[in-house]
Amino acid sequence: MSILVFIEITEGTIKKSSLEAISYGAQLGDVTAIAFGEISVEELAKAGLSGASKVLHVSDEKYHLGNVQAYSSAISEAMESIGADTLVLSKSSLGDPISARVAIKQGASLASNVIELPDTSDGFTVKTSIYTGKAFAITKLTEDKKVISIKKNAIGIKEDGNAATVESFTPSSTDTDFKAKITSQNKTTGEILLPEADLVVSGGRGLKGPENWGMIEELATTLGAATGCSKPVSDMDWRPHHEHVGQTGIKVAPSLYIAVGISGAIQHLAGVNSSKYIVVVNKDPEAPFFKAADYGIVGDAFEVIPKLTEAIKAIS
Numbered sequence: 090m091s092i093l094v095f096i097e098i099t100e101g102t103i104k105k106s107s108l109e110a111i112s113y114g115a116q117l118g119d120v121t122a123i124a125f126g127e128i129s130v131e132e133l134a135k136a137g138l139s140g141a142s143k144v145l146h147v148s149d150e151k152y153h154l155g156n157v158q159a160y161s162s163a164i165s166e167a168m169e170s171i172g173a174d175t176l177v178l179s180k181s182s183l184g185d186p187i188s189a190r191v192a193i194k195q196g197a198s199l200a201s202n203v204i205e206l207p208d209t210s211d212g213f214t215v216k217t218s219i220y221t222g223k224a225f226a227i228t229k230l231t232e233d234k235k236v237i238s239i240k241k242n243a244i245g246i247k248e249d250g251n252a253a254t255v256e257s258f259t260p261s262s263t264d265t266d267f268k269a270k271i272t273s274q275n276k277t278t279g280e281i282l283l284p285e286a287d288l289v290v291s292g293g294r295g296l297k298g299p300e301n302w303g304m305i306e307e308l309a310t311t312l313g314a315a316t317g318c319s320k321p322v323s324d325m326d327w328r329p330h331h332e333h334v335g336q337t338g339i340k341v342a343p344s345l346y347i348a349v350g351i352s353g354a355i356q357h358l359a360g361v362n363s364s365k366y367i368v369v370v371n372k373d374p375e376a377p378f379f380k381a382a383d384y385g386i387v388g389d390a391f392e393v394i395p396k397l398t399e400a401i402k403a404i405s
């Protein structure tokens with residue numbers, strides 16, 4: 090198979106979820122990656138460690154801000170140009186509309202939220218995660234061309250390859266590709282963005298009040314983590330709404346999610362069950378969150394968290 094992998098960039102580096110997509114693609118066939126925006130050739134070459142032999146870089150300034158239509162046209166053109174039959178990408182707010190558009194442009198079968206390598210014993214069948222991780226679907230992709238979007242944290246990153254060659258790629262864009270124009274993006278500076286974070290420390294109503302968030306912030310700073318919270322906490326204005334995690338808030342997919350004083354209601358779990366490891370700190374041993382946890386500490390957060398922070402400081 091000839092695979093094109095769309096890689097997303099953050100702060101001049103390749104996102105971890107895109108390295109997972111490359112590693113997935115490399116187990117299916119020869120991988121060329123495509124990236125847009127401001128990133129050095131040295132950084133892009135690192136895609137080779139995860140299995141890409143070549144990276145196409147679209148560096149034109151008008152592609153810097155994540156324009157879905159323009160990216161989809163360029164990716165479709167790149168597939169034609171290298172003769173790729175499959176596009177692999179990470180499921181994300183940018184990846185979702187791009188996968189749908191490219192599938193239509195290419196007449197491809199699309200599978201979203203894929204969690205395993207395909208079964209090719211009888212055609213091409215993939216397993217996908219559905220109902221916010223509560224169930225699986227087995228989906229057969231019948232077209233020769235395929236678009237596969239990968240669930241974050243489902244595929245391990247391989248790092249046994251060599252540096253990839255990096256080539257400039259100039260798509261033949263048209264005005265139609267830029268019907269919607271992002272003119273600027275304003276990110277909250279100095280903070281780790283919750284949807285992108287690899288480590289998250291989250292607090293719930295068990296923390297009693299906003300005045301007690303200092304210990305959550307200190308643990309997060311010590312780890313280099315983003316902070317999150319449960320819905321009631323943001324509803325009560327203890328924390329800003331952009332920190333609210335769950336079904337009706339931000340869905341996170343970090344390597345580590347530490348939940349402190351959160352009961353583990355199903356609506357909260359819906360936002361965290363793509364986390365690789367979940368650590369729960371709760372004084373109630375019957376708290377439902379423990380069922381979803383990889384590690385649990387039954388204890389009073391006001392005793393456990395300061396000790397945990399000190400222990401991490403001591404080894405870092």
Ligand SMILES: Cc1cc2nc3c(=O)[nH]c(=O)nc-3n(C[C@H](O)[C@H](O)[C@H](O)COP(=O)(O)OP(=O)(O)OC[C@H]3O[C@@H](n4cnc5c(N)ncnc54)[C@H](O)[C@@H]3O)c2cc1C
Nearest residue numbers: 293294295319320335336337350351352356357372373390
């Ligand atoms: C339609 C709908 C959508 C919703 N969407 C969301 C959503 O997106 N996100 C979300 O979070 N919720 C959502 N909810 C609310 C959800 O059902 C729960 O009510 C909410 O998650 C509970 O928040 P909590 O765990 O912080 O509080 P609580 O349920 O009050 O739990 C507090 C926990 O803290 C523990 N605790 C208390 N003191 C301590 C201590 N000193 N040390 C350690 N632990 C302690 C308690 O044992 C308890 O388990 C939604 C509800 C509905 C109906």
